[in-house]
Amino acid sequence: MAGSAVKYWLTEHPLIVSFRWSPTELWFSTYSFIINAISAYIVAAITLHAILTICGRRRPVPLGPIPAVHSLAMAFFSVLIFLGMLLSADAEIRNTRWLWRRTRTTPLEWVLCFPLGIRPSGPVFFWSYAFYLSRFLHLFRTFFTILRHRKLSFFRLSNHSILLLTSFLWLEFSQSFQVSAILITTFVYSLVYGYRFWTEIGLPSKCFNFTVNLQMLLLGFTFVGHAGVLALHFMRGGCNGIGAWGFNAVLNATILLMFLRFYVKAYCRRSVTVVSAYRDGRGGEKRATRSAKSSKIEFGQHNGGERKESSKSSL
Secondary structure, three states: OHHHHHHHHHHHOHHHHOOEOOOOOOOOOOHHHHHHHHHHHHHHHHHHHHHHHHHOOOOOOOOOOHHHHHHHHHHHHHHHHHHHHHHHHHHHHHHOHHHHHHHOOOHHHHHHOOOOOOOOEOHHHHHHHHHHHHHHHHOHHHHHHHHHHOOOOHHHHHHHHHHHHHHHHHHHOOOOOHHHHHHHHHHHHHHHHHHHHHHHOOOOOOOOOHHHHHHHHHHHHHHHHHHHHHHHHHHOOOOOOHHHHHHHHHHHHHHHHHHHHHHHHHHHHHHHHHHHHHHHOHHHHHHHHHHHHHHHHOOOOOOHHHHHHHHHHOO
16 A cells, blocks of 8 residues: 555656656756856855855854755655656556567666657656756755865866756756666765765764765766667667767766876875874874865765864854
8 A cells, every 4th residue: 555655656646647848847947047057056156165265264164953954855855766766767667568579678778778769758757857956955065065164176066067967968858878877876865965964963973985985886887877878879779869978978977087086186195194194103193184084075974073073063
């Protein structure tokens, strides 16, 4: 009974079944809006960082429970979108299996490579639209980092902007690969934001870079998925939205290179400072701690010591 209710509300509700992507009928669905939104996000982040730098404020700006509520909301929406997309994709596979037998298409091939001519309508694209809207809520993480740590990186601005633009292009061009990308992204984000909520409310955290490792896992899966789409495009006679997919692949490759650069740089710096700590004693150990802290702040991870510091001012 409960399973039937969940299935109805996530895949069979009339609002979901009748969904159709349309720039004239949906909110935030035009090129002008997405360009203005990304521009406003970048300008607002840079302006806020510049104001705090000019004012010379060193202490974190008190945010109270806002970051914890934001992490809980992101974790909830990620789980909801994951379940909705998973059930919708399963229903789409079962409803069109008879057609696939004629074209010898497998479910994995459909998940990676939409057939030519597919339209952005139905439950699968409804949850793709929900994922696109959740990207706007994701942007607030940048401002929390600026207010707490006065940290603003080019990688963070580029990563969030590219994710927002990519999710828009998925809908606009009925792009292949979006089903699997949304499933793995929402699964990873549900873990990341669940962990962040856990640490925000003062519960103990692990000593390893949990969020950074999950980010690496997500980027690695994305790279493998793009390779699969390219192979299927030539083997199966074409994938829908391949032009937008090519642009998306370039953007994702840019993110991957920037992340790897940061990842290698951060861990090399940590290794050097750990050696210095061993040689110099207590002073070097403090430098190693500061280096590890700075690498975690970049991705918004907080360890036990950081929670004690932030609890005085923000929680």
